[in-house]
Amino acid sequence: MGTVPDIFTPRPIALARDHGDQFSADFLAYLPDNLHVYRAFIGEALKVARKGFQHYSARTIVEVLRHNSALQEADGPWKLNNNNTPYLARLFALDYPMHAGLFEFREAKAARRMEAANDPAMSRHVTPSHATSQRGHGRV
Structure with a gap:
């Protein structure tokens, strides 16, 4: 947060950029050309x-939305990547805080990747819990 609002940037794009830690870079790149998808998501969520x-x-x-666009769009159905679904919901929660509890959220994968990239301790190799000891039996 803390950026100066640009009166020419649509509110959803500004919100997503201001809360960039909650969104993937792919979603932030997708959103400007697909505001119609987000607006349709808002309509259905409301x-x-x-x-x-x-x-x-x-x-x-x-x-x-996928179903409706397949029936109504002359150019064919919208390209709706399932990876963007949680980000559409997160953006809706930011945009409509009175309905923030409508969707359940897990930690964003993008946020975990960003945290790992910034924390050297998280990037060290961690032995999986299912790995066996050197003798081949028992858990480590």
Whole structure:
């Protein structure tokens, strides 16, 4: 956060950039050319919230968008990468804080990768818990 708002940058893009640690670089690159997808996601998420749902699946919303775009778009269905689904939901939670609890979030993989890149202790080799000792039996 802390960047000066640009009046020409759409709000969702500015929000995503300001909270870049919550989004993958791929999603940040995808968003500017696909605001129509995010706007459609907002529409479906708000319908769900208005219906009284306290929790809902962002993946279900993306599947609805996929279905609707296949039926309605002359150029064919939208390209909706499943990897972007959690980021659409995170952006919605930032954009509509009154509905922030609609989706359940796990730690973003992008955030874990960024944390690992910045923390030398996390980048050291860690022996998996299922590895065996040198003699071939027992856990380490």
